[in-house]
Amino acid sequence: ELKVEQNPLFLSMQEGKNYTIYCNYSTTSDRLYWYRQDPGKSLESLFVLLSNGAVKQEGRLMASLDTKARLSTLHTTAAVHDLSATYFCAVGGTSYGKLTFGQGTILTVHP
């Protein structure tokens, strides 16, 4: 059974600081997704990572995937208040289409 764990679950940062969210998963997969959820809102797709060593960047966010370590990271450089949200990683299983989500990381960026 595929298990996905994120840490930390809560992250409170000052603006301008860097932070990293970690996503570990238990079985082999070649598809990992990062989503953002604002309070009371739906999930918005941020990144899709499909191969070992994949790195994608959008603005202040950068995601990477190490399939050998079964680990993905979501890194922010110089956080700003706009990035406050809940971030989820989701891992694809052996059946295309099915995703297993992590618990989510609630990020709060303080001025």
Next chain:
Amino acid sequence: DADVTQTPRNRITKTGKRIMLECSQTKGHDRMYWYRQDPGLGLRLIYYSFDVKDINKGEISDGYSVSRQAQAKFSLSLESAIPNQTALYFCATSDFSGSRGNQETQYFGPGTRLLVL
């Protein structure tokens, strides 16, 4: 207009009542999913459908049923609602047949907030 819509957006019901949550999409995707979100647990898959005639149970299907009325419509029913079904429910879609390789990102609706008293 939103590509994935859910109705109702909020619902309060009583224990034992039957309710239906509806999802419609205009994205033309073949695959549709129902998830529930509970604080600290992430999203858990209830049912998924790869096409109109292909419906599968997810991680937590007990107490739920679904109907795929058309490619664009996927409904979730709670036959006899109970308080621990209070949650935020999301519908999602993905495009397998048209996706680039195996990318198949899932796109989520706005959610239905359900309270069972």
